Amino acid sequence: MDEDLDIIVIGGGAGGGTLAALCAAAGKRVLLAERGEAITAPDSVDRAGASRLHDEASTLIQKQPYDDRTIQVNGTSSRLYMGGILGGGTSVYGGALLRPSPADFSPGKYYGTRIPREIHEWPVSFEAFEPYLKAAERLYRVVTDPSTDNGLPLAEINEKLMKSAWKSGLNPYRLPLAIDSSKCLRCDNCAGFVCPTGARSSSSQLLQQSSARGDSLTLKTHCEADRLDRGANGRLNGVWLRSRKDSSRRLYRAKRYVLSAGAIGSSALLIKSGFDHPLIGRNYMKHYSPIAIGVFARSTGASQTFVKQVGYSDYYFGTKDLPEKMGIVQSLPAPGPLMMSKSGMKLVPRWMLNILRSRMLPLVGIVEDLPDPENRVSLDDSGSIRLRHQFSDYDHERGAEMTRHMSRLLKKTGAFHCVTGLAPSQEHVAHQCGTIRFGTSEHHAVADPECRLFGQPDLFVADGSFMPNSSGVGPSLTIIANAIRVAEIVVSEV
Numbered sequence: 001m002d003e004d005l006d007i008i009v010i011g012g013g014a015g016g017g018t019l020a021a022l023c024a025a026a027g028k029r030v031l032l033a034e035r036g037e038a039i040t041a042p043d044s045v046d047r048a049g050a051s052r053l054h055d056e057a058s059t060l061i062q063k064q065p066y067d068d069r070t071i072q073v074n075g076t077s078s079r080l081y082m083g084g085i086l087g088g089g090t091s092v093y094g095g096a097l098l099r100p101s102p103a104d105f106s107p108g109k110y111y112g113t114r115i116p117r118e119i120h121e122w123p124v125s126f127e128a129f130e131p132y133l134k135a136a137e138r139l140y141r142v143v144t145d146p147s148t149d150n151g152l153p154l155a156e157i158n159e160k161l162m163k164s165a166w167k168s169g170l171n172p173y174r175l176p177l178a179i180d181s182s183k184c185l186r187c188d189n190c191a192g193f194v195c196p197t198g199a200r201s202s203s204s205q206l207l208q209q210s211s212a213r214g215d216s217l218t219l220k221t222h223c224e225a226d227r228l229d230r231g232a233n234g235r236l237n238g239v240w241l242r243s244r245k246d247s248s249r250r251l252y253r254a255k256r257y258v259l260s261a262g263a264i265g266s267s268a269l270l271i272k273s274g275f276d277h278p279l280i281g282r283n284y285m286k287h288y289s290p291i292a293i294g295v296f297a298r299s300t301g302a303s304q305t306f307v308k309q310v311g312y313s314d315y316y317f318g319t320k321d322l323p324e325k326m327g328i329v330q331s332l333p334a335p336g337p338l339m340m341s342k343s344g345m346k347l348v349p350r351w352m353l354n355i356l357r358s359r360m361l362p363l364v365g366i367v368e369d370l371p372d373p374e375n376r377v378s379l380d381d382s383g384s385i386r387l388r389h390q391f392s393d394y395d396h397e398r399g400a401e402m403t404r405h406m407s408r409l410l411k412k413t414g415a416f417h418c419v420t421g422l423a424p425s426q427e428h429v430a431h432q433c434g435t436i437r438f439g440t441s442e443h444h445a446v447a448d449p450e451c452r453l454f455g456q457p458d459l460f461v462a463d464g465s466f467m468p469n470s471s472g473v474g475p476s477l478t479i480i481a482n483a484i485r486v487a488e489i490v491v492s493e494v
């Protein structure tokens with residue numbers, strides 16, 4: 001059938017897109033199946049120069065670049081904010097690519113009996129993983145020192161924020177961004193939107209570069225992996241791919257298969273394909289992300305320019321009052337009027353929302369949520385994806401503490417009011433991870449330390465599913481680094 005294929009990759013996001021491009025660059029014959037369409041930077045701009053996917057209505061309300069499946073979350077059906085085009089999350093993310101702390105690889109030291117002993121340590125040490133983090137930064141052209149000419153100029157409100165943070169004894173820094181400042185328009189709406197110029201690095205760019213180089217890469221977009229076909233000997237017979245254009249379906253075979261449909265999509269596909277490891281789909285995490293919005297008397301510039309620039313890690317291991325491991329704080333873009341209406345401000349007139357938007361600066365905490373087997377991906381009787389998710393009291397407690405501190409800093413920066421008690425809705429699953437975790441034994445993990453599924457020698461996982469805990473930073477750099485690591489293993493075997 002397809003004996004000439006070395007590797008089939010399912011899903012072209014942070015993990016899958018990176019891995020496929022690297023394997024193809026290494027001379028392997030790769031097929032990448034992506035259920036969404038390919039929207040490249042120039043394609044997203046129409047003839048009049050307007051960006052098709054850079055307005056709030058088409059992007060965040062109609063959710064055009066997001067996954068088009070209806071998914072039940074705690075019994076309510078909705079479409080989720082998870083990347084649904086080539087590039088996956090990296091086509092819409094904020095590009096803040098932070099390294100995890102070495103402590104994230106030893107969660108047992110901080111959470112003790114709150115998490116099972118078997119996941120107290122990652123099966124790969126931070127020291128062994130670190131070179132891949134550096135490689136990921138190079139591949140995605142992360143500006144690790146934004147104070148140089150390569151960085152985006154710091155918005156005035158962020159200068160103020162940094163000054164007041166220093167005065168408060170904090171150690172703020174400029175976020176490492178995978179954004180090429182020479183191409184960047186400094187839009188007010190960046191995270192959540194397709195980048196109109198290609199300034200923000202994505203896995204879709206890596207795939208396009210690979211194709212342009214003439215690597216042996218077959219890119220199949222609008223193409224969904226329907227089912228993995230398992231043979232009697234435990235190896236895979238192949239993967240059924242279905243064209244979403246004409247519904248045609250065909251079995252494709254290769255020497256190795258890499259699952260990277262996202263933590264929700266990959267675990268759902270394994271369940272649908274009859275894999276029965278009891279941990280598949282369980283321990284779904286997404287970070288607890290409390291938001292504090294400072295409202296200022298004067299314009300902050302947030303409705304005109306790019307403000308997601310500052311972060312601090314002073315509460316990574318908790319506060320004086322609550323010395324529990326948490327994560328970073330970072331600034332966020334101001335939500336647009338339609339999203340403000342959607343999140344409870346329906347009765348406020350549009351003009352007032354626009355004024356409010358121009359005077360705000362949001363901060364978000366990335367609080368590590370702990371794995372809970374009851375938080376899980378499953379399928380209903382019709383085969384549709386179902387999610388069950390609740391944060392624990394411990395997550396809420398640390399989130400509330402983080403909020404108090406964010407609010408205090410915003411007031412010190414000049415905000416006359418701070419809106420708190422906000423958290424992204426269940427539709428927001430940006431940092432999904434954990435549903436096919438790796439570990440040293442099949443008794444407590446689905447994949448081995450190489451991210452190969454136990455008992456399945458030709459099947460790997462290379463998306464956010466592999467993470468046993470969610471860490472205290474956005475997951476993209478960790479996922480990309482792991483994909484580079486897994487790519488090395490796969491390439492050495494075919």
Ligand SMILES: Cc1cc2nc3c(=O)[nH]c(=O)nc-3n(C[C@H](O)[C@H](O)[C@H](O)COP(=O)(O)OP(=O)(O)OC[C@H]3O[C@@H](n4cnc5c(N)ncnc54)[C@H](O)[C@@H]3O)c2cc1C
Binds near residue numbers: 088191263463477
């Ligand atoms: C708005 C937004 C902002 C974000 N900002 C940041 C940030 O600043 N920093 C950070 O670190 N992280 C950020 N993230 C998170 C980051 O994008 C994700 O963590 C990352 O992309 C996850 O990578 P992944 O490989 O696990 O899955 P994804 O990147 O989601 O890729 C999965 C891909 O698989 C495809 N797929 C699904 N099912 C199938 C199937 N059956 N067959 C074929 N294809 C399939 C999907 O269409 C998708 O393209 C953000 C995410 C969002 C949505």
Ligand code: SF4
Binds near residue numbers: 179183190193
């Ligand atoms: S701010 Fe820059 S990186 Fe972000 S969408 Fe606009 S051009 Fe792209």
